[in-house]
Amino acid sequence: MSRIRAFTMPKWGIEMTEGTVAEWMVREGDAFTRGQTLCLIETAKITNEVEAEYDATLRRILVSGGSEAEPVGALLAVFDEGQHSDEEIEAFIAAFVPAEGGVAQGAAKTKAAVPEPVGAAVGAPGRVRVPIETNRPISPEALRLAEEEGVDIAGIEGTGRQGRITHQDVIKALRGPARPTLKGRLAVPEDDPKVFASPLARRIAALHEIALSGVAGTGPRGRISKADVLALVPAPASSGSLAVPAFVAGENRPEIVPFDRIRKVVAQRLTQAKQEIPHFYLRLSARADVLLELRKSANLVLGCKASVNDWIVKACAMALVRHPEVNVQVHGTDIYRFPHADVSIAVAGPQGLVTPVVRQADRMRIDQLAAETRRLIDKAQGRGLGMEDMEGGTFSVSNLGMFGIENFDAIINPPQGAILAVGAAQRQPVEAAGGGVAFETRIALTLSLDHRAIDGAAGAQFLQTLKTLIEEPQGLFA
DSSP states (O other), rough: OEEEEEEEOOOSSSOEEEEEEEESSSSSTTTOOTOOOEEEOOOOOOOOOOEEOOOOOEEEEOOOOTOOOTTOOEEEEEEEOOOOOHHHHHHHHHHHHTTTTOTTTTHTTTSSOOOSSSSSSSSSTEEEEEEOOOOSSBBBBHHHHHHTTOOOOOOOOOSSGGGGGGGHHHHHHOOOOOOOOSSSSSSSOOOOOOOOOOOHHHHHHHTTTTTTTOOOSGGGOOOOHHHHHHHHSSOOOOOSSOOOOOOOOOOOOOOOOOOHHHHHHHHHHHHHHHHHHHEEEEEEEEEEEHHHHHHHHHHHHHHHOOOOHHHHHHHHHHHHHOTTTTTTHHHHHTEEEEOOOOOEEEEEHHHHHHHHEETTTGOOOHHHHHHHHHHHHHHHHHHOOOOOHHHHHHHEEEEEEGOOOEEEEEOOOBBBSSEEEEEEEEEEEEEETTTSSSEEEEEEEEEEEEETTTOOOHHHHHHHHHHHHHHHHGGOOE
């Protein structure tokens, strides 16, 4: 039996609330088969390929590629398994309501049951919205605002993906260009058509009360430059010593870089974590000389390139199995304890900070663990991480030692209960066994804990076990 199907924003993972359609791989009117890639959807830090689960035809795209984020459950497109009429498709869209519990459900209930008619539409009360016909990429919110306010989008330079006009671009067009106010009696307004001068030239002229009308500019197309104005500044009276020219401050205009989607998500999650999770911190340092020597030998014997961080991840995994009260996730008022350690590692990739997971790191040999972390880091650098690489970690390790950072406090990655911050390995003087001074290499470790789920004593015992495994690394082969 043929039917019309709704394609909605999927939900991947417990914490996903919205996603962005990055690109459609099929067009309206195209038939597709089961297993064919339909579109690319970006979540917080990854891009997923959505494959067709059945054969059908893409009849209507409601959210174009590159549009703003849509909540989980929002209607993205309509599929047709038969040959339904356009009127039936329109009626299906008008009657669509997100599934019970969907994030988009509350928003959908406020929409009218009948779609807006083609032609002039009513926007805000008392305002007529004039439809705009354009082939330029523009978000639905930006188009709606431009239609309501009567904004000509031809002169707007889009700042979104691939030149897409965003809602903020239309707002800026409504506000008009900002005009700096110059100080001084003879300052020339920047919109004066009779004077063509650089902003810095105007500022210097205002400071020295020089009228720019009639000044011949030597810049491109006769523009008055800084040098032209400075040539008119009277020289200071001679006092028998070298005159020091007055410092003239130029304009210090900032480069405005708005948060991208990933930065917004990271900022939201970190803010939420610091506000909702009662962090407390335990600190100690571990002697690393034996570990560094063993690492060299083990890499030669095993034929791998395990980093110091790989050995620390291995030590954390083994310590977590011995202290399951730290190997936890917190979900509401429930604590999930796990028999094996799935360790998330912090990686700075082109998409921002990501935390792919090394599954059951406690069961891996060091060469296997090194190969897995290398695989995950390469995928992160190539923007190839999938949801299966990111979900389900039970503990995190963040290492800034390679940048020379001595120690730092890391923010817990919810729903995990703890994260280890690793500092640089440093040579430090210590008292020798027979007196005198000796030097050893030590690594600073800071453990951030969720006090709702983990007690201080449990965290301290975990750190003591971790320290022992680092200082006596032969135990990592047990």
